[in-house]
Amino acid sequence: MKQLTIPYHPALEMLDTASVIDIIERKTPRHYIDQVNWPSYSYIPVASFNIARSDKHLFIQFFSMANSLRAVYDKDSSPVYQDSCVEFFVKRPTDEHYINFEFNCIGTCDASYRLSRTEKTDLPPEQLATIRRYPSLPRRPFPEKTGFQSWSLLVVIPLYIIGLEKGHMPEKLLGNFYKCGDATLLPHYLSWSPIDTEQPDFHRPEFFGELLL
DSSP, X not given: OOEEEOOBOGGGGGSXXXXXXXXXXXXXXXXXXXXXXXXXXXXXXXXXXXXXXXXXXXXXXXXXXXXXXXXOOOSTTSOGGGSSEEEXXXXXXXXXXXXXXXXXXXXXXXXXXXXSSSOEEEXXXXXXXXXXXXXXSOSOOEEEEEEEEEEEEEEEEEHHXXXXXXXXXXXXXXXXXXXXXXXXXXXXXXXXXXXXXXXXXXXXXXXXEEEEO
């Protein structure tokens, strides 16, 4: 099982966005979303993330470079997986459900509590609004652009959404990180932790890696 440690940086709570990004990029390891699990989708954009936590939030800085870029959706709870998209799925080891956090390159978010791909409860708008997003791109939708493109996205997820609180942290979480773009010119389905299924399917918590706290 793949494994990483989420560094603890309590000072992140008190810093401005630029300083948060600077600390995360300088003081946390970079991890790559580079597993090609389905050979029929062989395109490999560059995709990586850095991750850290404070007492109240999880901070993930995503980065991607690809040969096209798409951001059609600008309303939360839209099918952002069709755009140029990064995703984080996570669960506590004792939970039956997991949570999928999905973000397109301009920061639009779709998130749900799930038992499976088809059994879900969407996060309500007031919870989605507490997930802060800081894209390198303007937060305006656009049709697909071709040619070499790069972008980054900092997301700040309240720990309470995952069921975590200071003083009651488990030893680890289970999760996976993804890069996809279902409706882009070059569809792709990359993961951080490998997935062993016949067809692309990110909703497989049995293949989550360990995220040590």
